Amino acid sequence: MDVLxxxxxxxxxxxxxxxPANPLHRLHAVDTDVFRxxxxxxxxxxxxxxxxxxxxxRDLSPLNFAxxxxxxxxxAGNGIGIMEELRAPFALSVCGQLARDGWGIRDKVYxxxxxxxx
Numbered sequence: 001m002d003v004l005x006x007x008x009x010x011x012x013x014x015x016x017x018x019x020p021a022n023p024l025h026r027l028h029a030v031d032t033d034v035f036r037x038x039x040x041x042x043x044x045x046x047x048x049x050x051x052x053x054x055x056x057x058r059d060l061s062p063l064n065f066a067x068x069x070x071x072x073x074x075x076a077g078n079g080i081g082i083m084e085e086l087r088a089p090f091a092l093s094v095c096g097q098l099a100r101d102g103w104g105i106r107d108k109v110y111x112x113x114x115x116x117x118x
Contacts (some may be wrong), residue, residue, distance in 0.1 A: 005060035007049070010038075011068045015079030035079055039067075039086065050089030068093060 013028035015035045020026060030038070042048060046063030053059060054066060067083060068091040069076040076092075083090040 003062060005057075005062055005064055006046075007054050007060070007064045007066060009054075009066040009068060010042075011070050012076065012079055013070055014073055014075035015082070016075045029075065030079075032078055032082075036082060039082070039088070048086075048088040051091045053089070066091070 012030060012035070014025070015030055016032055018025045018029045018031050022029075039048070042065040046065055047061040049060060049064045049066055051066055051068075054064070067079075067088070069079060070093045072092050072094045080090065080092075
């Protein structure tokens, strides 16, 4: 009986210095050293693959990890640079409105933190 490969897709936003007082950082940021450690763990347990490899079921190992960056704020560039250093595949999902208009209105996270009971 053949065992089907397992694929875990991880989605990141910001990679870099984090500020615990910033609600966006608490929910969307991963420290650079932590990101590197996470990648090392993934590589020690399985294989980093691209979305096209998954779609085509191409050269998958028993355990595979795909890394994606969502919205792609400037701090995502830190993670993208690390992925490029490793020559590892990754995917980007750019938020067109952010790219076109900048922030405009603040992320809803600020509203959640402001109005959430302790």
